[in-house]
Amino acid sequence: MTTFSRLIAALLGLAVAACAWLPWTRAADSWHLHLRSLLRPGSNSGVGYLTSIGLAVSIAAVVIVLGALLNSRTLVIIGGLLSVAFPTIWILSNAISSGSGGIALAQIQFGAYGAAVLGFMTLILAAVARDARVPTAR
Numbered sequence: 001m002t003t004f005s006r007l008i009a010a011l012l013g014l015a016v017a018a019c020a021w022l023p024w025t026r027a028a029d030s031w032h033l034h035l036r037s038l039l040r041p042g043s044n045s046g047v048g049y050l051t052s053i054g055l056a057v058s059i060a061a062v063v064i065v066l067g068a069l070l071n072s073r074t075l076v077i078i079g080g081l082l083s084v085a086f087p088t089i090w091i092l093s094n095a096i097s098s099g100s101g102g103i104a105l106a107q108i109q110f111g112a113y114g115a116a117v118l119g120f121m122t123l124i125l126a127a128v129a130r131d132a133r134v135p136t137a138r
Contacts, residue, residue, distance in 0.1 A: 001076075005129035006068045009076050012122045013064030016083045019118060020057040022111030024090075025103050030054035030111060038089050041097040056086050057115050064122055076126040083119030087112045 001009070024030045031054035034047040049055060060082035067075025091112055094103045 001068075001071055001073060001126075001129045005125060006071060009068035009122060009125055009129070010065050012118055012125065013061045013068060013079065016064060016079075016115055016118045016122070017058055017061035019087075019111045019115035020054040020061070022114060023109040024053075024087075024111040025109060026107050030057055030115075033090070038086065038093060041094045041102040053086055053090060057083060060086065060119070067126075073126050073129070076122060080119045080122035080126060083122065084116050085119075087116040087119075091116070 020030045022029060024033060031049060031052045032047060033053045034045070035051055035053060035056060038053070060079045063075055063079030063082065065079075067073065067077075067079055091105075091108060094108065095105055097103075
């Protein structure tokens with residue numbers, strides 16, 4: 001990856017981390033949503049910082065930034081995949097939920113959509129950003 005690509009990847013990683021702090025619903029950010037709610041919408045009881053979606057998205061952001069710093073496209077891709085997967089699964093599980101705990105799509109805020117879109121942009125960057133002159137860690 002070129003220096004410019006690495007800088008853009010690091011900025012995208014920081015933006016993904018910022019999306020973890022933005023509102024995901026009208027009532028909560030990702031730190032108030034349990035990881036269980038990825039598969040069972042509405043099950044947010046007992047959520048803590050170590051069991052929140054916010055921690056998972058933040059870890060994905062750290063992996064992206066580390067990949068940019070270490071010039072590792074593999075780490076950038078893994079972080080991008082994680083930052084796409086967590087919010088997308090959460091959004092889709094709420095969209096198809098017929099239970100009382102599901103959140104309507106109209107109530108889902110920018111934080112969830114932003115994390116997914118920025119993760120996708122990271123994947124596109126990692127796919128096209130190659131520097132043939134510099135070997136990368138694979």
